[in-house]
Amino acid sequence: MPRSRHPDKEIEEAVAYAEQQGWTVKPVKGHAWGSLYCAHHDRDGCKVSVWSTPRSPGNHARALVRAIDRCPHQERKEAGDEES
Amino acid sequence: MKSHEFTIIASGLDPEAEDFADRFFEAGCDDATLSFQKGVIILEFTREAVSFSKAVASAYADVRHAGASVDRIEPDYLVSLSEIAERSGKSRQAISLYTNGERGEGFPAPVARIMSKHPLYDWEEVAGWLVERNALPKEELVRARVVKEANMHLDAAEPAEDNFVKRLEAVEAEPLEPA
Numbered sequence: 001m002p003r004s005r006h007p008d009k010e011i012e013e014a015v016a017y018a019e020q021q022g023w024t025v026k027p028v029k030g031h032a033w034g035s036l037y038c039a040h041h042d043r044d045g046c047k048v049s050v051w052s053t054p055r056s057p058g059n060h061a062r063a064l065v066r067a068i069d070r071c072p073h074q075e076r077k078e079a080g081d082e083e084s
Numbered sequence: 085m086k087s088h089e090f091t092i093i094a095s096g097l098d099p100e101a102e103d104f105a106d107r108f109f110e111a112g113c114d115d116a117t118l119s120f121q122k123g124v125i126i127l128e129f130t131r132e133a134v135s136f137s138k139a140v141a142s143a144y145a146d147v148r149h150a151g152a153s154v155d156r157i158e159p160d161y162l163v164s165l166s167e168i169a170e171r172s173g174k175s176r177q178a179i180s181l182y183t184n185g186e187r188g189e190g191f192p193a194p195v196a197r198i199m200s201k202h203p204l205y206d207w208e209e210v211a212g213w214l215v216e217r218n219a220l221p222k223e224e225l226v227r228a229r230v231v232k233e234a235n236m237h238l239d240a241a242e243p244a245e246d247n248f249v250k251r252l253e254a255v256e257a258e259p260l261e262p263a
Contacts, residue, residue: 029102031109048119049105055115059130063117066128070121 137252
């Protein structure tokens with residue numbers, strides 16, 4: 001069954017971005033709309049909460065993308081990272 | 085009211101507990117994005133407040149109210165050269181010119197991991213040096229000082245809850261002189 005879409009456009013885009021990066025979306029009861037889990041599925045994996053009604057949807061959407069990009073389990077495109 | 089961005093690193097709650105996210109939301113952290121990464125709870129705030137101190141201190145109180153303990157406020161003071169470049173919005177090459185003394189003299193020496201390939205600098209010292217050369221807005225130095233003070237408070241064995249915001253505000257109000 002396809003997941004439900006987040007009612008906010010920017011947050012929905014961030015959730016779709018997570019899925020493109022191999023993350024899984026799980027619905028949650030309560031104030032969170034859902035949880036995002038990175039591809040590394042054990043207790044060291046990343047979990048990010050997506051609010052239904054954050055104080056600022058735009059800020060939340062941008063912070064979601066930063067959290068997804070911060071995942072240490074993702075294969076880095078640029079080998080060697082930034083320090084040189 | 086201005087928007088202030090900072091991150092609180094917390095611990096003491098199980099991220100898989102059913103009420104994990106709700107606790108933070110109900111404690112007033114709906115202006116933070118909550119994640120569990122690298123074994124720690126991360127709350128990335130964008131908080132409106134009259135001052136940076138008030139923003140940090142109220143977020144600190146909210147996170148504790150949710151039942152978690154606050155371990156750290158980020159952006160922390162230890163920074164690599166890449167992070168200096170990022171925080172000051174300059175290129176890595178521009179920062180190298182500073183450290184090599186090719187552009188300006190007396191760039192602060194590293195303070196940690198001196199023996200490693202990527203030593204760490206004290207952001208407060210570096211920010212002070214950049215502000216003197218008009219290469220960084222003054223507010224960044226004030227923020228650096230407030231975050232450092234907050235982390236010193238957290239490091240203290242018995243943090244005295246009530247004077248936390250006063251301590252941060254005193255630092256925020258200090259006149260800007262080189263560290």
